[in-house]
Amino acid sequence: MRQTTTEAFAALADLLGDRFTTAQAIRDQHAQSESHVISGPPDAVAFPRSTEEVSILLRIAHEHHIPVVGWGAGSSLEGHALAAHGGITVNFSQMAQLLEVRPEDMLVRVQPGITREALNTELRATGLFFPVDPGANASLGGMAATRASGTTAVRYGTMRDAVLALEVVLADGTVIRTGTAAPKSSAGYDLTALIVGSEGTLALITELTLRLQGQPEAVSAAVCAFPDMTSAVDCVIETIQSGVPMARIEFLDPAAVAACNAYSGQALPAAPHLLVEFHGSAAGVAEQAERFGEIAADQGCSGFQWAERAEDRAALWKMRHNAYPACLASRPNATSVITDVCVPISRLAEAVEETAADIAASPISGPILGHVGDGNFHAILLVEKGNAAEEHEAMRLAGRMAERALRLGGTVTGEHGIGMGKLGYMEAEHGAGWAVMGAVKRALDPRGILNPGKLLPPVQ
Amino acid sequence: MRQTTTEAFAALADLLGDRFTTAQAIRDQHAQSESHVISGPPDAVAFPRSTEEVSILLRIAHEHHIPVVGWGAGSSLEGHALAAHGGITVNFSQMAQLLEVRPEDMLVRVQPGITREALNTELRATGLFFPVDPGANASLGGMAATRASGTTAVRYGTMRDAVLALEVVLADGTVIRTGTAAPKSSAGYDLTALIVGSEGTLALITELTLRLQGQPEAVSAAVCAFPDMTSAVDCVIETIQSGVPMARIEFLDPAAVAACNAYSGQALPAAPHLLVEFHGSAAGVAEQAERFGEIAADQGCSGFQWAERAEDRAALWKMRHNAYPACLASRPNATSVITDVCVPISRLAEAVEETAADIAASPISGPILGHVGDGNFHAILLVEKGNAAEEHEAMRLAGRMAERALRLGGTVTGEHGIGMGKLGYMEAEHGAGWAVMGAVKRALDPRGILNPGKLLPPVQ
Numbered sequence: 001m002r003q004t005t006t007e008a009f010a011a012l013a014d015l016l017g018d019r020f021t022t023a024q025a026i027r028d029q030h031a032q033s034e035s036h037v038i039s040g041p042p043d044a045v046a047f048p049r050s051t052e053e054v055s056i057l058l059r060i061a062h063e064h065h066i067p068v069v070g071w072g073a074g075s076s077l078e079g080h081a082l083a084a085h086g087g088i089t090v091n092f093s094q095m096a097q098l099l100e101v102r103p104e105d106m107l108v109r110v111q112p113g114i115t116r117e118a119l120n121t122e123l124r125a126t127g128l129f130f131p132v133d134p135g136a137n138a139s140l141g142g143m144a145a146t147r148a149s150g151t152t153a154v155r156y157g158t159m160r161d162a163v164l165a166l167e168v169v170l171a172d173g174t175v176i177r178t179g180t181a182a183p184k185s186s187a188g189y190d191l192t193a194l195i196v197g198s199e200g201t202l203a204l205i206t207e208l209t210l211r212l213q214g215q216p217e218a219v220s221a222a223v224c225a226f227p228d229m230t231s232a233v234d235c236v237i238e239t240i241q242s243g244v245p246m247a248r249i250e251f252l253d254p255a256a257v258a259a260c261n262a263y264s265g266q267a268l269p270a271a272p273h274l275l276v277e278f279h280g281s282a283a284g285v286a287e288q289a290e291r292f293g294e295i296a297a298d299q300g301c302s303g304f305q306w307a308e309r310a311e312d313r314a315a316l317w318k319m320r321h322n323a324y325p326a327c328l329a330s331r332p333n334a335t336s337v338i339t340d341v342c343v344p345i346s347r348l349a350e351a352v353e354e355t356a357a358d359i360a361a362s363p364i365s366g367p368i369l370g371h372v373g374d375g376n377f378h379a380i381l382l383v384e385k386g387n388a389a390e391e392h393e394a395m396r397l398a399g400r401m402a403e404r405a406l407r408l409g410g411t412v413t414g415e416h417g418i419g420m421g422k423l424g425y426m427e428a429e430h431g432a433g434w435a436v437m438g439a440v441k442r443a444l445d446p447r448g449i450l451n452p453g454k455l456l457p458p459v460q
Numbered sequence: 461m462r463q464t465t466t467e468a469f470a471a472l473a474d475l476l477g478d479r480f481t482t483a484q485a486i487r488d489q490h491a492q493s494e495s496h497v498i499s500g501p502p503d504a505v506a507f508p509r510s511t512e513e514v515s516i517l518l519r520i521a522h523e524h525h526i527p528v529v530g531w532g533a534g535s536s537l538e539g540h541a542l543a544a545h546g547g548i549t550v551n552f553s554q555m556a557q558l559l560e561v562r563p564e565d566m567l568v569r570v571q572p573g574i575t576r577e578a579l580n581t582e583l584r585a586t587g588l589f590f591p592v593d594p595g596a597n598a599s600l601g602g603m604a605a606t607r608a609s610g611t612t613a614v615r616y617g618t619m620r621d622a623v624l625a626l627e628v629v630l631a632d633g634t635v636i637r638t639g640t641a642a643p644k645s646s647a648g649y650d651l652t653a654l655i656v657g658s659e660g661t662l663a664l665i666t667e668l669t670l671r672l673q674g675q676p677e678a679v680s681a682a683v684c685a686f687p688d689m690t691s692a693v694d695c696v697i698e699t700i701q702s703g704v705p706m707a708r709i710e711f712l713d714p715a716a717v718a719a720c721n722a723y724s725g726q727a728l729p730a731a732p733h734l735l736v737e738f739h740g741s742a743a744g745v746a747e748q749a750e751r752f753g754e755i756a757a758d759q760g761c762s763g764f765q766w767a768e769r770a771e772d773r774a775a776l777w778k779m780r781h782n783a784y785p786a787c788l789a790s791r792p793n794a795t796s797v798i799t800d801v802c803v804p805i806s807r808l809a810e811a812v813e814e815t816a817a818d819i820a821a822s823p824i825s826g827p828i829l830g831h832v833g834d835g836n837f838h839a840i841l842l843v844e845k846g847n848a849a850e851e852h853e854a855m856r857l858a859g860r861m862a863e864r865a866l867r868l869g870g871t872v873t874g875e876h877g878i879g880m881g882k883l884g885y886m887e888a889e890h891g892a893g894w895a896v897m898g899a900v901k902r903a904l905d906p907r908g909i910l911n912p913g914k915l916l917p918p919v920q
Binding site: 102103104105106107146147148149153158160161170174175176177178180181182183184185186187188189190191193194196197198202214237241243281283284287342343344345346374375376405406409410411412413414415416417418422425426429430431432433434436437439440442443444455 | 562563564565566567606607608609613618620621630634635636637638640641642643644645646647648649650651653654656657658662674697701703741743744747802803804805806834835836865866869870871872873874875876877878882885886889890891892893894896897899900902903904915
């Protein structure tokens, strides 16, 4: 360790006491990743309890040119929270308070470490809920940093829409507030939107003001099977285009269905499925469900199973949220390359079918599933642990998915983000715009201490 | 004119022929403003026809350090399009094509000079429409640059939500594309959101990809009177909080109503009014209207007038859109200071009532109206042309509105933008965040040629 780092770590130990640690076990915990992206551990881990502590920490790190990486729940999929260049990981688990609920403004103020499930548990009695649902019980700070979305984005939007205002700490320790509690503003650059999705490379988020939604009066959900992939995807496209305000519309291919059956004790037929949910007034939900049913029937849909009771719906969505572990469990000794892309809805059928054909022609398997209502789908490419040839094949398939998405006018990631895993596609997607991101980065973090190695062009 | 400018103008005349002019009459036209904000004319006006021409123009201007200001329809209200530092105004009226309609993706690609009314005329047969409606027949490029919104934002969002992707030209002539045609992305910084609302200070917009909405199956509108301002505003708050998906919910105070009566030949009672519109299925609209009616009745609403026929609705919204000229016409030889603020919905009643009391206590009059469903309202402060004392008083009242909005947790402008008119409130609203905007500006436009004198901190 360099002399200057030793000094910095001593100052941080003074600041945080045993909430600053270089213990190997803690450092190793922060080298864990949900995905195939790997990195060594950070040199130290900090557990701040306040914005002021984060500010002082960054001031010290800035002075000593030490990398700083934010850590929420560790559930990101492209290695965002890994300390690619060492340095300090800032774990926000002790900044996880619900600070204020403003039911009359349908807003909440939270600290970044609170998870979406914890937030919704706290909101239960208010008649409101936070809609963004990426499946994993992610932290809100991490969800904002990666511009997460998930099953309900088709109706309620992504973190881009859900974050109204932020408090963030810049690389040099300066604390700024972006946005206000007003529903809209045209007062200057949209710094909130600039920070959301910046993956911890521009600032650390210390507080979020989030939009809530009213709990719907009525909810209805269903699962239904289709004769083939094309008819299921066409049903999605037609439903979206017809303007039915779907709350959720999720696709599972037969391999994903088989994995979910085995893992969650379901007995769905071995066919492509859609899982759908409707929110609204009782009359509105009935009307939506009827329209969807007509469109689905035209596409040869069979075996509609309605989940009217809350516990049946909970079981349905638990099955969906467990699709990832279910797929992993479907092959012994497996790990996965999990990847997502997003395409215009008009190109969804092509994108899904070409991807399925590509995987079918490969020696490895990879269930396809996703939030198809907004053109977003995932492949969970299953590889034997330690089998380099299979991992290479999975990366090749994932790369072809990304290239296919760009060719069809889409994006290399709808919701997982860039991190380290998708750096190689940024130039193809953004061209000269990638350098503009680099210029913004240098303007806000000239020493490059915030999450180096992620999202941005290599420093020249 | 400096030697270097002479050279640059000669090069631009070569490039654009008679579409580059220094004629006094054309320059003077581009010193016109809809509002009280004034400036001298630009030194020249250019009428490019392609992205390539804009790129070459900026390359030349960049080389010669000449200011460049974009001009759409000239309808902005804070002097955004005025050449505060001289230079070249780029008039986009010859880049006003509808480039592509993608009905299956509910998207359209347009050039920046097309106006929202022209776009909607072209879309009429598609079953789709572009919802953002600031009243004025603004250009889409200008609406994106100022993050405009308007009467329908409460349901369909602002330009922040409507712009999916952009093609822009940076200060040095570099052309970049931000965003894709996919409905969402988490691939890097949200440059689209950074450009939207940047008021031409970061780039010139040469193409927009915009989200469309389905034309609702059923539409119903109504106007209704309330016994006092508090009951009207409380009705708005309760309606929004109850989750009724209002398409429009507009407030007019008695002075605005009187002006509209006189200007548009209506005979509304001299009371605070709400103008509302419902979009949905026939059953959905009926259900929404019934709920709204109940809430309004509880607030003492009377004299509901329904506009079921399209021509009646058109007359109603024409009256609303003409409220600005109507207010101007309500006082002989008047001009106005028109200003907007936006507050959290829970503070709307306070904000409107304190503003009304402030204006009532002043020697000048100022009707209040606005898109209150998202906490946004306007005062049209009427001053005698050339009366400096009245103008000073209007600016004082506008300043107090801005300060009040900040005190109540809101923003100094919901939709009009900063331009030159509201520069003085940026520090109060953003604190250290304003300097961050300045850092982003310098990173993208180090020579400061793009719309100098607007939005940003003074150059040190």
